[in-house]
Amino acid sequence: MSMIRDLRAVVRPARPSLRKGGGRMDNGAYDTTRDPGTPSAVVDCAVYRDGSRVVFPQAPTPQEAMRQVRRDGGFVWIGLHEPTEAEFAGIASEFGLHPLAVEDAVQAHQRPKLERYDDSLFTVFKTIHYVEHDRLTANSEVVETGEVMCFTGKDFFITVRHGGQGSLRALRHRLQDDPELLAKGPSAVLHAIADHVVDGYIAVADAVQDDIDEVETEVFSPGRKGTPRGTDASRIYQLKREVLEFKRAVSPLLRPMQLLSERPMRLVDPDIQKYFRDVADHLARVQEQVIGFDELLNSILQANLAQASVAQNEDMRKITSWAAIIAVPTMVCGVYGMNFDYMPELHWKYGYPVVMSAMVALCVGIHRTLKRNGWL
Numbered sequence: 001m002s003m004i005r006d007l008r009a010v011v012r013p014a015r016p017s018l019r020k021g022g023g024r025m026d027n028g029a030y031d032t033t034r035d036p037g038t039p040s041a042v043v044d045c046a047v048y049r050d051g052s053r054v055v056f057p058q059a060p061t062p063q064e065a066m067r068q069v070r071r072d073g074g075f076v077w078i079g080l081h082e083p084t085e086a087e088f089a090g091i092a093s094e095f096g097l098h099p100l101a102v103e104d105a106v107q108a109h110q111r112p113k114l115e116r117y118d119d120s121l122f123t124v125f126k127t128i129h130y131v132e133h134d135r136l137t138a139n140s141e142v143v144e145t146g147e148v149m150c151f152t153g154k155d156f157f158i159t160v161r162h163g164g165q166g167s168l169r170a171l172r173h174r175l176q177d178d179p180e181l182l183a184k185g186p187s188a189v190l191h192a193i194a195d196h197v198v199d200g201y202i203a204v205a206d207a208v209q210d211d212i213d214e215v216e217t218e219v220f221s222p223g224r225k226g227t228p229r230g231t232d233a234s235r236i237y238q239l240k241r242e243v244l245e246f247k248r249a250v251s252p253l254l255r256p257m258q259l260l261s262e263r264p265m266r267l268v269d270p271d272i273q274k275y276f277r278d279v280a281d282h283l284a285r286v287q288e289q290v291i292g293f294d295e296l297l298n299s300i301l302q303a304n305l306a307q308a309s310v311a312q313n314e315d316m317r318k319i320t321s322w323a324a325i326i327a328v329p330t331m332v333c334g335v336y337g338m339n340f341d342y343m344p345e346l347h348w349k350y351g352y353p354v355v356m357s358a359m360v361a362l363c364v365g366i367h368r369t370l371k372r373n374g375w376l
Contacts, residue, residue: 041083049074051179108162114256121152126249130207142242157186187268
């Protein structure tokens with residue numbers, strides 16, 4: 001049981017911070033992209049027996065690997081990147097994959113889910129990658145999504161990746177360094193991938209939290225008079241859309257992880273199944289964070305709009321105040337500009353200075369009153 005105790009150390013290495021600060025490799029490593037010169041979508045095909053990778057004179061085809069497994073035991077792990085229907089047809093036929101699952105794997109754009117068929121499990125994971133940026137703008141892309149689809153059978157494990165993110169190369173190497181773990185079969189690989197994907201969610205959630213803190217600080221910090229109106233609202237809205245994309249990857253996956261951890265399945269080793277609970281717990285925590293992000297961004301957006309409304313009201317009060325002050329000389333000048341012959345004090349020697357003094361006094365009085373009341 002020492003292997004089980006060390007399971008998290010194998011599949012969950014130290015997680016780097018996400019904030020500021022192709023083709024087949026040797027030994028069949030699972031690379032991130034497909035070599036344009038390679039006619040096949042298969043980027044790795046390996047046979048594992050007793051937890052160790054079987055060495056072949058040259059890289060085997062999926063059919064050759066499966067014949068080896070059926071003859072000598074073990075299981076085969078095949079990695080594909082964005083296969084076409086024609087490229088995947090031979091593998092699907094060889095391993096008896098269900099047509100509906102095959103269609104989903106080829107077309108991609110599926111929501112996270114777990115489907116059980118007679119001889120296999122079909123699992124869809126949404127991978128999330130945090131996009132680095134110096135400053136969040138109204139057009140910033142914060143998260144980038146991909147997909148990893150897994151077919152788990154008694155003696156095979158097939159991964160189909162879509163998108164440029166979600167490489168499993170390092171994970172495969174770590175698993176190969178622990179033969180005791182790989183000896184548990186395909187279910188150990190399924191757990192490792194689930195744990196790897198959810199760990200990625202945790203890292204992205206921490207980075208998104210930093211972006212939200214930055215926006216929140218700017219919205220509520222003093223001295224924002226020079227900030228153009230509408231800039232903060234557009235940035236907040238863009239961040240809210242990215243959080244929604246994050247939520248679409250996290251929330252649907254919770255139920256499949258609970259099923260894998262709670263419901264006995266003949267394709268999942270009992271010793272491995274209990275560790276799916278740990279994955280489900282971490283996923284639930286991330287889901288709570290993402291829901292909190294959404295609610296917090298709603299509050300920040302409402303506060304920002306309220307601040308903009310208050311600023312507009314203040315501007316209107318200032319405009320109204322100055323209009324009231326200007327109305328006094330306008331009225332006086334309008335009265336004495338009517339050109340009647342018999343107007344009072346029209347030819348008085350001190351009429352002009354008295355009228356000017358009265359206008360200034362009234363304007364000053366109105367200005368002081370409005371300023372004392374906070375209108376200016």
